Amino acid sequence: MSDVKYCVPVTLKRTVSIDSLSVTDLYAALKSILNALLRPMWVDPTTSRVKADVTATQSGTWNVGTVTTTTTLTNLGTANVTGMYIDRTAWGQNIRPRIT
Amino acid sequence: MTTTLGFKDLIDLPQWRTLANSITATAAGSCICDDDRHDVSRDPYLYLLINATTFQRYNTKNDEWQTLTSPALAGTFGAGAGSVFVPSAGPSGTLATGNTTSSVILSTALPAAVGVNQLANRGDGIGYKIRIVGNATGSSGKTEEKYIIGNTGGTTPTIYLDSALSFTPIAGDRYEILAGRVMLMSAGTLAAGILKAYDIATNSYITLTQTNLPATIGTDSEFIALDEQYVPNTRNPGEGFFGNLVATATSSTSITGQATGGDAGVLANEYRNFQIRIVQDTTTPTAVGQRRIISSHTAGPSPVYTLSTAWTVTPSANATFVIENNNDVILSTSASTTMYSYRMGGFTADGTWSYSGTVGTNGALAYAARPGASGAGTCAIPSWGLTLDTAKNARYSYIYWFRGGATNTLDLLDIAGAAGTGAWTGAIVYGGQTGATTFTTGTSSCYDAATNSGKYGYISVNGTQRFARFDVLNRVLEPWCYLPYAQGSAVVGEKVATGLFIDGTTKLTFLYAIQNTGSVFWNCAIQR
Numbered sequence: 001m002s003d004v005k006y007c008v009p010v011t012l013k014r015t016v017s018i019d020s021l022s023v024t025d026l027y028a029a030l031k032s033i034l035n036a037l038l039r040p041m042w043v044d045p046t047t048s049r050v051k052a053d054v055t056a057t058q059s060g061t062w063n064v065g066t067v068t069t070t071t072t073l074t075n076l077g078t079a080n081v082t083g084m085y086i087d088r089t090a091w092g093q094n095i096r097p098r099i100t
Numbered sequence: 101m102t103t104t105l106g107f108k109d110l111i112d113l114p115q116w117r118t119l120a121n122s123i124t125a126t127a128a129g130s131c132i133c134d135d136d137r138h139d140v141s142r143d144p145y146l147y148l149l150i151n152a153t154t155f156q157r158y159n160t161k162n163d164e165w166q167t168l169t170s171p172a173l174a175g176t177f178g179a180g181a182g183s184v185f186v187p188s189a190g191p192s193g194t195l196a197t198g199n200t201t202s203s204v205i206l207s208t209a210l211p212a213a214v215g216v217n218q219l220a221n222r223g224d225g226i227g228y229k230i231r232i233v234g235n236a237t238g239s240s241g242k243t244e245e246k247y248i249i250g251n252t253g254g255t256t257p258t259i260y261l262d263s264a265l266s267f268t269p270i271a272g273d274r275y276e277i278l279a280g281r282v283m284l285m286s287a288g289t290l291a292a293g294i295l296k297a298y299d300i301a302t303n304s305y306i307t308l309t310q311t312n313l314p315a316t317i318g319t320d321s322e323f324i325a326l327d328e329q330y331v332p333n334t335r336n337p338g339e340g341f342f343g344n345l346v347a348t349a350t351s352s353t354s355i356t357g358q359a360t361g362g363d364a365g366v367l368a369n370e371y372r373n374f375q376i377r378i379v380q381d382t383t384t385p386t387a388v389g390q391r392r393i394i395s396s397h398t399a400g401p402s403p404v405y406t407l408s409t410a411w412t413v414t415p416s417a418n419a420t421f422v423i424e425n426n427n428d429v430i431l432s433t434s435a436s437t438t439m440y441s442y443r444m445g446g447f448t449a450d451g452t453w454s455y456s457g458t459v460g461t462n463g464a465l466a467y468a469a470r471p472g473a474s475g476a477g478t479c480a481i482p483s484w485g486l487t488l489d490t491a492k493n494a495r496y497s498y499i500y501w502f503r504g505g506a507t508n509t510l511d512l513l514d515i516a517g518a519a520g521t522g523a524w525t526g527a528i529v530y531g532g533q534t535g536a537t538t539f540t541t542g543t544s545s546c547y548d549a550a551t552n553s554g555k556y557g558y559i560s561v562n563g564t565q566r567f568a569r570f571d572v573l574n575r576v577l578e579p580w581c582y583l584p585y586a587q588g589s590a591v592v593g594e595k596v597a598t599g600l601f602i603d604g605t606t607k608l609t610f611l612y613a614i615q616n617t618g619s620v621f622w623n624c625a626i627q628r
Contacts, residue, residue, distance in 0.1 A: 084118040091117035098106045
């Protein structure tokens, strides 16, 4: 298990003509600001840009390499993440409902 | 509530799904086979011979493999190796004293000791089927089949039955355990031990005679089992092609069929080279259980079946009998026109093989040589599961045999075509024949006798992702569901088999494919 931090730039600036400002525009702008404020954001002092921390949990590596076998998507992670289970899910959705 | 199948053409397309990998990757000669019975007695396993020492089984209900004890086959395993499932082979012999209507005690020993209740679970919680033949002097003259629900241990166990027999067996009555055996054949220079049978009920091996097989087994092989348990899709194993027939006359070398119903409509020699088995004769009990090959017969009504060998005990005039497949295993192998045969079904004793022109001591028919030599990719599809057309343009006796060797040539073996040999028609015309679809290394086939009126055999085309199926009723080759997953290098050997879902009268066959040069395993519902 490892935690990986990603820096996600968030742009708050939106240009709106005051003459064409509508209630919808105000609502959208306000929603954007409030949503951004609810996120764990911080200001990067070197760029003065607001950034957010995203924490993700995974096992194995993130690189999805070449699919080399029909049963395992190499490097995708645990053994359970395999073509077999994707395949079976598709079969369950397409074929199984016809057998009742 | 009975299962209902609601597939709609075009909307619901066939689709492969990935199953558990085999434990060991396949290679040249690796081959898979299955039990083609289409009732509950069907063995739930598929059997995969990987090489001379690696033999595995796949439980179709549990989706997992298991490696069995090594068969330790002789020879040099590779191209030409093969296997075939034979359901009416297994332990058989006579019963001891002390039987009841719900339990029997074996006198003839099993080939290997069994554990307590081992025979009551073949791998899916259901016991093996046992046939009791009341043919000792003074016995019932009846044949009845039951499932085993328990047994004591050892080689002569007491076996407990799922329901009561209508008679109490006596000492000397016959038992036949319909668990099946898998014939396993290696390749290379012929030698003792190149051919064995895996006895399913006792989980043991029996060495079979290899005499009269080719000096070197290679190129590719195709087995067809004409087992008495294999019946049309509308019948159950044990019923033959018509169900029970009541004789109207008998002699030491013949038996006469019905004047109405049953076999009254047979054409002359339609069932030549098939088997007659006496299933009930309360007047002459010792006649029950006898099996004889039909050498010729007249047309119905009241068809007279002349036998290839006389009865040991002539049945009474009104004995009950069935007409069944003749229990031969037929083999085309080693880039030859010679056909090889061995009577493994019907609990027949071991002996030398028959081959074109020569009848071996095992007693199988010596089938005529095929019109052209077989090659890599040779594969065959029988017709015994069919619902026949009214005109009988299709016959149970037909076996469609692709020649292989990078050709699209299809030969037809009519088992009933001539007494003792059958007859071939070379290079028949069939729908879907095209120079673009030829069969070579990697091609293998299997037969679905249970669904679609028993008219389709399935073909893995050259070990690629392409599949086809052949309609034995209408002689048409049509594409089957594309396998969207990559195969490994194409290698000879049977790589497809079938499994069967059964719920009352609802049946759904599944086509299984093991990867060429690999271990990935798939199946696909034969939904149309």
